[in-house]
Amino acid sequence: MTGKFLSLKDDEYKGFISRLKQANEKLNAFNFIDEKEKNGKIISVKDNICVKGMPATASSKILQGYTPGFNATVIERLENAGFSVIGKTNMDEFGFGSFGLNSENLAKNPFNEEYVTGGSSSGSAVATALIKEHVSIAESTGGSISAPASFCGVAGLTPTYGVISRYGLIDYASSLDKIGFMGKSADNIREVMENTIGSDPNDTTSLSTAISNKKPNKLYVIDNLMAGINEGIKDRFEDLLVKLSAKGYKIEHVKMDYLEYSVPAYYILSMSEASTNLAKYQGFKYGFKVKDFSLNYNEFFMSARKQFGKEAKRRVILGTFIRSKSIKQKYYEKALAIRHAIIGRMDKILKDGFIIMPTMPIFTPKISEVKDISPVEAYSMDMLTVPPNLCGFPHLSFPYFYEKGMPLGAQVITDHFNDYSLLDFLSEWENDFQYKFKEEVS
C-alpha cells in the first residue's frame, strides 16, 4: 500500500510556507523551515538528524550555526525516493527530556498551548499533528517518539534497533538511539519506513535482517508495570482492552521481573554513553566558537561547554561519574545485566503476542505542572516507554481516546524485526478510529 502525502505545485508553495510559518510562530514545531520550493512528498526531520545544507542544532546552543555538509543515510534514501525535507523540528536538547521542556523555544501542544508536547521529539509530534498527511522523521532513545506521539495525538513507530541506519544522527546514546517515524496514517509511515530500512556500510550497527509482519492474536498486559499508573489512565486503558478483545484479541495478564529497575538501568547506560558522545563539542571546529584564544585548553573547553543546557550538563556529569573506574561495576555493569535480563524476559512472551500498555502513566500535564518537578520525578515518567527502548524492541504509540479534548495514547510492543505487524495493527485500528486535530496546514 502506498501512502498519501502532501506535495505542492509551484504556485501553492509560497502560500503553504507562509501558513506554516504563521502556525509555527505560536507552536514552535520547527527550529528551521526551508523556504526553497520542493517538488517531492513533504516530510519534516528532527533537528538531530543531518540534512545537507540545513542547520542541525539538536536544539543546543553549542551547535548554533552548524550546517552539515552531508546527509544522514535516511535522508539520502528518502530524497532518492521522492521525498522533500521541509524543515528541522524542535526537540529537547540532544534528546534529553520527556516533556519537550529542554529547548530554548518551547514547542506547544497543538491541542492546547498550555500543555506539554512530550519529548524529546516534541517538534516532530507537533509538525505531524499540524501538517496535512504528514510524516516526521523522529528519533527515540528511551521514549522520545512514543511520549510526544501520545501527548500530541499522532502515531509514533520506533523500529527495532539497527533496522534504520544511524549514520548522520547526532548521537545521544549510540546503543539505544533509533530513528523512527511519526504520522497519522499507517500507510504513510509504512511507505517512509520501506524506503529507509536496510543495512548501511556507514553504520556498523545497522542490520539487513528482513522485517516481518507476523500477527499475534494475544495481547499481554504486564500487571506489575501498571502499578504506578494514574487511576484515570487505568480506566481508559481497561476500556481500550475491551474494544480490542471485541476485535478478536485475547487479553492475558502476566508479571515480569526486573522491570522496576528498567528506568535506573536506562539512565545509567544512556548517561554513560551520552557523556562520551557529547565530548566532541569543544567550541572550535563547528557550531559555537570560543573567540578568546588567550585561554588555556581547560579554560577554552570549559567556556565552550558552558553552552550546554542544564539537563545536558547533568547527564554529562552523572555519565562521567558512572564511567569512573572505582564505581563502574557498581552501576554500569549492573545496568547492563538488567538490560540483558529484561530482553530475555520480554523476548519470551513476545514470541506469541504483543505487549500492550498505556504510553504514559499520566494525562498530558500542563507546562506549569511539570516545569519544576525534580529530575527523578521526570525520569520516572518514562517507566512505560523505557522497557522496549532499553531492549531494542519495536513499538508503536497510537491515539485511542480524547480526554477533555486532549489525546491519550497506548503502546504496543512486538518482537525484534516484526515491525510491520505494528503497522498492520495501526491500519486495523484506523478502520474504526478517527484522528482529531484542531487545525491542519496544507
Place this chain on the structure above:
Amino acid sequence: MKIGLEVHVALPTKTKLFCSDLAYENQEEPNSNVCPVCLGLPGAKPVLNQKALEISTSIAKALNCEINEKTWFVRKVYFYPDLPKGYQITQLDGAVGIKGYVNLNGKRIGIRRVQIEEDPARIIREKDYSLIDFNRSGVPLNEIVTEPDITSLDELKGFIEELRSILYYQGVNINQELKTDLNISLAEKRVEIKNVTGVRNLIAAAEYEIRRQSSLIQEGKEINAETRSYKEDTDETVSSREKETEEEYGFTFEPDLTFYDTTKLSIQKAVIASSVAKELAYKNEYSEKTIRELILFNKKNLSLLIGLSKDEFKKGVSLIEKLASFGIDDYSEEEFKKMIKQDISSLEKDGFLQLLGRTSKYEEKADEEEIEAGIKEMLSLDKSLLDRGINDGKAMGFMIGKVKEKYHVSGKEAADFIKKVIKSMLNN
C-alpha cells in the same frame, strides 16, 4: 632492573582506521585528507578497516599471543585539541591479542597486550599559537604492551631487534614509525619516560635513565616515581613535573562499533612469513648482521624468503636476479640490480628486508615451501608412517592432521596441498 615498553607503530593500511581517507601522511595541504568521521563531526560513525584488524591480529599471532576470538573497542575519554571526538577509540579487555611472548635466547619477554587504536591529529606548535592538522587523525596504530620482563640494556636491544624482524613481515618499518613509552625501575619506584620517537632515541633514553637511576642508588638517594621526557639534543631524560595521580579515562564500550570475529581472518601466510623472519633475525645475531652473509650462508632461508623455487635454484638463477625481477615498488628493475650489485653489504638490512617483506609472491611460496620442509622432517622422524603407505587412509589423515596442527593451517585447500606433497614423496 625492570624495563617494560608500550610500543606504538602505524599499521601499513591504505586507508584510515575508521574511514576511507588515505592512512599515510602525505605532503599535501594540512586538513586536506579528512572527512566527517576523522574530523569527529556530529552524526558521523566509525567503520572498522578490516585490513587493520587482519594485520594487527597477525602481529599478535607472531608475538605468540592468545587471540581474542571476539575483539572489541572502547572509548578513552579525555580532552585535548588533537582529539576531535573528545575520546580516542582504542582497545582494553577486548584487545586483539593478550598474554604473548617473544623468545630472546631462550628467555621469554612477556607481551601483555596487542591492541588497535587510532592516532590523534597533529599539533603544530608555533611561537604563540598552535595549529591542528587532522590529516593524521584516525591513522591506524598498533600498540604492543610488554610485561616488565626486560632486565638489561642488552636485552632491550635484543627485544627491539626481534620486534623489528617480526614487524617487517607485516610491512611495518619501526625505524620510521616507532613511538614508545618506556618504564624503567632499578629500585622499587617506577619511572616512566613518555613519547620517545625512534629506536635510536629509545636506546639512548634507556641508557641515560639506567645511568641516572644507578648513580642515585650509589649515592644513597631516593628515586622518585615520576614521568620524564627524553630530550633528543642532549640524550637526557628530564622530569615532566606531571602530577603522579592515576589517570581517569572513563573507559567505556564503543557502542558505534560491534564485536569482530578474528577466527575468520586470512592471516596464516603473514604468520608463517614472520616465523621465517624470526629465524633470519636469529641467524643474523652471529652472521655479522649483513644480508650478504645471509645470502652466502643461509641459502635455504633466503630462497624461502624471496620465493626462489627449487627448479630456479638448481638452474642457477642468481638470487640477485630473482630479487631484481620483483621490480619492487619504489625501484625499477635496473635501479634495483644496480643498487644490489654496487655494494650489497652497504645496504642496511632494515631497508632491504623491508623491500622483500612487501612482496606477496614471497608469502605464497614461503607458505608452501615451509610446509613441505615440515612434512619431510616429520616423515624422516617417523619412518613407520611412510611404510604404511599411501593406501592407508588413517595414516594419511594422521599425517595431514599433524601438519595442519604444526602450521596452523586449515581447510580443504591446505589438506590437498599436504596430501600432494606426501604423495610425491612416497613416489620418489
